[in-house]
Amino acid sequence: MANPAILTVDDDPAVSRSVARDVRRRYGDRYRVVRADSGPAALDALREIKLRGEQVALMLADYRMPEMNGIQFLESAMDIFPRARRVLLTAYADTDAAIDAINVVDLDHYLLKPWNPPEEKLYPVVDALLEAWLAAPDQSIPDTKVVGHRWSAPSFAVRDFLARNLVPYRWLTTEDAEGMRLLSAAGAGPDDVPLVITPDGVSLVKPSESTLAAHVGLTTTPAEEFYDLVVVGAGPAGLGAAVYGASEGLRTVLVEQRATGGQAGQSSRIENYLGFPDGVSGAQLTDRARRQALRFGAEILTTREVVALDAGGSTRLIRFSDGSSVAAHTVVLATGVSYRLLEVPGLAELTGRGVFYGSAATEAPSCSGEEIYIVGGANSAGQAAVYFSRYARRVHMLIRGPDLTRSMSSYLVDQIAAIPTIEVHPHTQVVGASGGDHLETLTLCDPRSGQAREVNTSWLFIFIGAQPRTDWLDKAVVRDANGFVVTGSDLVVDGSRPAGWSLPRDPYHLESSMPGVFAAGDVRAYSVKRVASAVGEGAMAVSLIHRYLEAQ
Structure with missing residues (x-):
């Protein structure tokens, strides 16, 4: 079992190194010292420690930090490791805030900076807190x-x-x-x-x-045979539909083939989502939405592959790959999109062995001190670059265009420009890959000149656009040339409703060519590819479902 962790967080690099050095000098043989430079980064570190089934004994957080101050961090950290001991690092002028924090976050102690010599002002305090933690540590959770x-x-x-x-x-x-x-x-x-x-x-x-x-405790079998609403896909749109459907009294089941969150769930940091001024990780947002849906009574099924959608009168039937099925009055299609494969010699054989589609955050600690390469220039690639820059020696972004401004939000472009360990390579494509048991070499090419070069690396992360997960629908609903589900007024061409449409009205805004079947989020044609709009469409679909059911 790994040693328990002592976490230190301070935005001042000099102070951060000093704190970690003093703590490691005395406790490094018994505890693992983890250092972070901001509250959000420290919370990400705590979640990774939690996922590995390890423990945190002590957290030392600076009070004055720009994104999230020490009190706000410790308050959030309590949800992850409630029994870890908490210390606030303050200047003399902030002692009132530290005293207030005793009530807000059940603070164990506050330390005035500087604390030289540590033998007198730091170690006695930490010794006492670690002794108290050892006397009543976090209860062991079978992992x-x-x-x-x-x-x-x-x-x-x-x-x-x-x-x-x-x-x-x-x-x-x-x-x-x-x-x-x-x-x-x-x-x-x-x-x-x-x-x-x-x-x-x-x-x-x-x-x-x-x-x-x-x-491992995930639900895979539906509790009932018939529901008011089946939501297919558990990304932001699907989770939004499940939360609103269940909260408004609809018997709701959410079906996901792999994991809740979709592509957004893999994002290391979403910074433009309403209500989270300090940003939120995709995993954190997904976890909250998932718990919210369950609290309202929605069922969530995982590892269920949906292979067909059928209509039988007013009933909509969802068929699974194992031959079973579930029926409902209505369906929301929220299957989202998947990253397109990069068709380059050598990559397919190395997928999962140094070549990854999406952020693969589980691999980030293994990239420590190494050179990694990211293909893509949209927000998902930029968020991954910022995240991996905390671990890697250097992050190389490979983009086809001249710069990032055409495909990436400006706040993210500014962040990347301010991180010296991220290097953007314009007009660069991957044209080859090789390696033994893992990726070892990439061949890069400038398409303007045709000049190629080789680089040594064990890590390649690919974000090159998306394709809808709709092949399983076949001809059940109308899709556009790219496979996205066509909905609402886009189905009415020259005043004519779609073939097979049986109702005396036009399709509702998010309704597909099969009455009672709605599409929300990235899978819908002409949708705005943003987390906020996906959640909004999930909620809107439920409102339209009520109108549909009332008319039946």
């Missing part, structure tokens, strides 16, 4: 253990599935003594990975996602 190879694509898939479904786990490689011990105890060998050991001690060798979901 899921994953044993695998560092560069194994199936091992990565299991870790990514657990992380995106917010299931805490401990990652052990076949190079760890404990990892090999667990393999031996399960009667498995180094080639039998990934091995997953559930909290109740069940060993799963190379489990499918559905098997894994069933053993």
Whole structure:
């Protein structure tokens, strides 16, 4: 088991290094010292520690920080590690704020800066707090253990599935003594990975996602055969529809093939979402929305692949890949989009072994001190670049255009320009990749001159646009040439309603060519590709569903 962590957070680099150095000097043999330069970054670190099933003993936070002050950080951190000891670092002028924080965040102590010598002013305080924590530490929570190879694509898939479904786990490689011990105890060998050991001690060798979901507490089977509303896809639009549908009394089930959150759930930081001035990670937003939907009574099913949509009178039937089905009065299609594959020689064989589509935040700590490459110039790529810059020695952004301004929000362009470890390479494309058990070399090319060069790297993250997840719909509803679901007035051409439309009215704004079936979010043709608009469309779909049901 990893040593408990002591977290320090201060936006002043000199002070941050000083705090971490003093703490590590005395406690580094028993505790792992984690350093962050802002409140949001520290919260991200705490969530990663939580997902790994590890513990935090002590948090030391500076009071004066620009994005999120120390009191705000400690208040948020209490939700993640409620029994960790909390210390606020203050200047003399801020002592009143520190005293107020005792009531706001149940502060254990505040320390005035500077504290030289630490032997007199720092260590006695920390000693006492750590002793108190050891006397009553966080209660041990049985965790899921994953044993695998560092560069194994199936091992990565299991870790990514657990992380995106917010299931805490401990990652052990076949190079760890404990990892090999667990393999031996399960009667498995180094080639039998990934091995997953559930909290109740069940060993799963190379489990499918559905098997894994069933053993880690995720729901995979609907409780009923008929609902008022089936929502297909658990991204922001689907979660929005589930929250509003369930809160307004509709019997609602949300069906997701992989994990709640969709592409937005993989975002390291969403900074332009209303109500979060300091930004919010996709995982945090997803977790809140998921808990909100469950609180209102919605069911959430994972690892269920939807393969067909049928109509039978006023009933809409959703068919699953295992042959089962679920029926409802109405359906919301919120399947979102997936990143397009980069068709380059060598990449397919290395996917999951150094080549990743999307942010793959589970891999960020492994990128520490290394050179990583990101393909793409839209917001998702920019958010990933900012996030990975906290770990990597240098982040290289490869874009086809001359700069980022044409495809990325200006706030993000400004952030990237201010981070010296991010380098943008205009007019650059990946044309080749090679490696043994993992990615080792990329071939880059300037399409204007045709000049190519090779770079050594073990990490490539790809964000090159999106394609709708609608192949399974076949001809059930009208889709445009790119596969997006056509809705509302766009279905009425020259005054004619779509073929097969049986109602004496035009389709509602978000309604597809099948009455009672609505589309929301990125999967809908001509939608605005933003988290806020997706959530709004999910809520709007429920309002239109009420109108549809009242008319039946």
